[in-house]
Amino acid sequence: MKHVVIVGGGFAGVNCARKLGENPDIRVTLLDRNNYHQFQPLLYQVATAELGVSDVAFMLRKILDRHPNVDVKMVEATAIDPVTRTVRTVQGETYQGDFLVLAAGSQPNFFGTPGADKHAFPLYSLKQAEVLRSRILAVFESADRDPGLIEKGALNFVIVGSGPTGTEMAGALTDMLNGALPPEYQDLAIKQAKIYLVDHGHAVLAAFSKESQAYAATQLQERGVQLLLGVGVSEVGPGHVSLSDGRKILTHTTVWAGGLKAASLSDNVGLPRGRGGRIAVQPDFSVPGFAGVYALGDFANIVDFDGQALPQLASVAQQCGKWCAENISAEIAGQPRKPFQYFDKGIMAMIGRNAAVAEVGKKRHELEGVIGFAAWLGVHASLLDTNQARIEAFMEWAWTYFGRTRGSQVLDRTSAARINWDSDDAGPSTPTASS
Ligand SMILES: Cc1cc2nc3c(=O)[nH]c(=O)nc-3n(C[C@H](O)[C@H](O)[C@H](O)COP(=O)(O)OP(=O)(O)OC[C@H]3O[C@@H](n4cnc5c(N)ncnc54)[C@H](O)[C@@H]3O)c2cc1C
Numbered sequence: 001m002k003h004v005v006i007v008g009g010g011f012a013g014v015n016c017a018r019k020l021g022e023n024p025d026i027r028v029t030l031l032d033r034n035n036y037h038q039f040q041p042l043l044y045q046v047a048t049a050e051l052g053v054s055d056v057a058f059m060l061r062k063i064l065d066r067h068p069n070v071d072v073k074m075v076e077a078t079a080i081d082p083v084t085r086t087v088r089t090v091q092g093e094t095y096q097g098d099f100l101v102l103a104a105g106s107q108p109n110f111f112g113t114p115g116a117d118k119h120a121f122p123l124y125s126l127k128q129a130e131v132l133r134s135r136i137l138a139v140f141e142s143a144d145r146d147p148g149l150i151e152k153g154a155l156n157f158v159i160v161g162s163g164p165t166g167t168e169m170a171g172a173l174t175d176m177l178n179g180a181l182p183p184e185y186q187d188l189a190i191k192q193a194k195i196y197l198v199d200h201g202h203a204v205l206a207a208f209s210k211e212s213q214a215y216a217a218t219q220l221q222e223r224g225v226q227l228l229l230g231v232g233v234s235e236v237g238p239g240h241v242s243l244s245d246g247r248k249i250l251t252h253t254t255v256w257a258g259g260l261k262a263a264s265l266s267d268n269v270g271l272p273r274g275r276g277g278r279i280a281v282q283p284d285f286s287v288p289g290f291a292g293v294y295a296l297g298d299f300a301n302i303v304d305f306d307g308q309a310l311p312q313l314a315s316v317a318q319q320c321g322k323w324c325a326e327n328i329s330a331e332i333a334g335q336p337r338k339p340f341q342y343f344d345k346g347i348m349a350m351i352g353r354n355a356a357v358a359e360v361g362k363k364r365h366e367l368e369g370v371i372g373f374a375a376w377l378g379v380h381a382s383l384l385d386t387n388q389a390r391i392e393a394f395m396e397w398a399w400t401y402f403g404r405t406r407g408s409q410v411l412d413r414t415s416a417a418r419i420n421w422d423s424d425d426a427g428p429s430t431p432t433a434s435s
Contacts, residue, residue, distance in 0.1 A: 002332050005087055005097035006030045007077045007265070009037050009060045011314045011383070012297030013103035015321030021067025023329050028069060029095055031087060033076040035060055038126045041314055041380055044165065046129040047136065047255075048172040049180075052408040057126055077104070079268040082290040099292045099328050102269065102279060103321070106298040106312060109261040109276065115236040116160075120256035123165060131413045135253050136173075138417035140181065144188045152421050153250025155193035158241045159257060160233050162199035163206065164349040166257035167216055170197045171352035174223035179353075195225045196249060198241070200232040205349055205357065207311070212357040215368050219351045233258070238423040252419050260312060262299050274301040283307075283339035285324045294328070296320050305339035314383050315345050348376045 004020055006013045009032035017030045036057040045051040064070045075089040085100035108122035121132040136157075143154040157173055159166045173195050182190050197204065197220065203213040204220065204227065217227060232244040236256075241249045262277040271287055274280045279287060279295035283303050287293040296302075297317035302310045310316045320340055327337040348358035356376040358367040411417055 001025055001027050002098045003096075004028045004099040004101060004328060005085070005095045006101040006103060007080075007087055008032060008103035008105055008263075008297070008299065009034070009072070010040075010103060010105045010297060011317035012105075012299070012321040012324075013101065014060070014063060015318050016101055016103065016296065016325045017064060017070050017321075018067065019322045019325030020328065021064065021070040023325075024069065025332070026069065026329070027071075028067075029071045029073060029097070030060065030064070031073050031075050031077055031089070031095060032060060033074070034126075035072070035074045036126075037063060039383070040124065041383065043123055043126065043129040044169045044172050046126065046408070047123060047132040047169065048176050049133055049137070049409045050172065050175075052410075053126060053130065056129075077265055080265070080270065082270050082287065082293045085292055097292075099294070099331075101324060101328075102265075102293070102295040102299055103297045103317075104263040104265045104299045106260040106276075107263050108256055109259040110256065111259060113233055113236060113258075116233070116254075116256060116258075119236045119238050120160065120254040122256040123169065124260070131416045132253075132255065133408075134411045134413035134416035135419075136176075137409055137411045138419060139252055140185060140188065141411070141417070142419060142421070144185050147187075147189065149421055150189065150192050153239060153252060154421075155190070156249060156251040157193070157195045157253045157255070158233075158249055158251045159195065159197050159255045160199075160236075160241075161257035161259065162197050162201065162204040162227070162229070163257065164347075166197055166199070166255070167204055167220065168350050169255055169257060170195055170220055170225045171223065171350060171355070174220070174225060175352050178223065196228055196251075197225050198228040198231060198233055198243065200230065200244070202230045204229070207347060208349070208357060208359060209366060211366055212359060212368070216349065216351055216357055219355045223352055238420060252421075260298065266299065271295070276301075284327050284337040285320060285340065286327070286337065292331075294324050296324050302340065304342050310342055311347075313347075315379070316342060318383060319343060345379055348379060350376050 009030055014037050017028050020026050020028050036059055039056040042056045060072045075091050077087050078090050079088045086094050086096045088094050110116040122128050139154045143149045159170050177193050204216045205213050234244045235242040236254050241254050266277045272280045278301040281295050281300045283305050285294045298312045323340050346360040350356045354370050
């Protein structure tokens with residue numbers, strides 16, 4: 001019986017494990033630092049208290065419990081020997097396979113921006129979403145106790161990066177400010193809250209069409225987001241953000257949605273790396289020169305069978321996980337591996353209540369507003385792992401959507417609530433949208 005070791009229980013790793021699990025001649029060990037699979041596309045809804053943790057975290061053992069030939073180990077991989085296909089872990093164990101699948105995903109890329117790694121709140125993992133939620137709730141609680149903190153930027157939110165993550169986060173924050181919070185914080189001047197979306201590019205949602213970009217920008221501005229485009233972030237401090245044009249925004253909540261690179265494990269895999277530190281793979285996901293080693297999802301630079309570089313998307317990771325499993329089964333059966341053919345469902349981003357943009361299919365048919373919102377819901381429901389997960393997430397969602405309430409306003413990461421309000425009270429020069 002052949003043994004496949006998979007590092008990473010994200011969209012790529014889970015789908016690969018599940019597909020391999022259908023083959024009774026294969027034994028799989030799936031390694032992940034967490035005992036759950038996290039659903040990144042909905043993390044911004046955890047950060048804004050729209051969904052709870054259990055709506056976006058699914059137990060790996062439960063997801064895979066129909067496959068007795070798949071074992072899950074909760075370990076942190078620290079290094080790989082690609083020649084012997086061995087994984088070393090922080091706990092001191094080793095796992096060796098006939099095949100090794102590397103699917104460890106991404107981590108935030110701060111591009112060397114001073115202070116960003118220390119003071120900004122990234123949004124890539126469930127833990128980070130919980131910490132950010134606690135910080136958002138903590139600034140409201142603090143300003144409610146002491147309105148003087150508003151002068152110190154307590155209710156200023158700066159989001160760095162206007163791709164889908166930054167845009168969705170900005171939109172969800174406006175929903176929070178305009179919907180759930182005012183009746184709950186009756187003494188607080190919530191109208192003084194400001195949301196800035198900063199990007200050195202000149203448009204929001206750069207990967208989308210001009211029409212979608214214009215729609216998204218208008219929707220965000222109508223909801224109260226101030227767009228600071230064509231300007232970079234030069235520094236993030238504990239109580240401010242400095243912009244490349246010399247302006248400074250007082251804030252204690254800087255959300256980093258400014259870019260991603262391969263997870264840190266890629267520093268210790270002994271394999272050639274490309275853009276973003278991702279592993280260079282052939283179109284069938286095999287790593288050239290290392291028999292039996294594959295890399296997938298966000299951890300790899302993937303090209304389609306027609307040579308097109310594919311984006312870091314859940315649907316890419318999901319499909320390549322299944323495809324890689326088929327290639328491993330083919331290799332075991334002595335058949336040729338096939339180059340990946342991506343079925344492109346399109347790209348989409350949620351802007352807020354009843355507003356989303358979706359460019360569906362390879363031809364990028366554009367949908368906006370309520371129809372875009374419905375398309376977004378449909379595609380993301382198909383990414384959720386089980387029917388139970390879909391029903392639970394959508395029940396919770398419907399509850400907050402129609403009730404205009406937030407069910408998960410739990411300030412559970414108390415370290416995020418410890419804010420030194422005097423760490424940055426130098427001269428405010430908060431920009432306006434037009435400045
Ligand atoms: C905020 C956000 C929103 C997004 N929204 C969308 C969206 O709307 N639609 C869309 O298609 N895509 C979206 N994406 C992108 C999508 O989530 C990723 O492309 C996808 O998760 C990649 O899957 P993966 O399996 O390669 O990696 P991941 O899903 O990141 O999984 C990697 C796994 O590896 C584990 N791991 C990492 N390092 C180690 C280690 N050293 N040891 C053990 N385990 C390790 C991690 O715990 C994790 O479980 C979004 C991403 C983010 C961050």
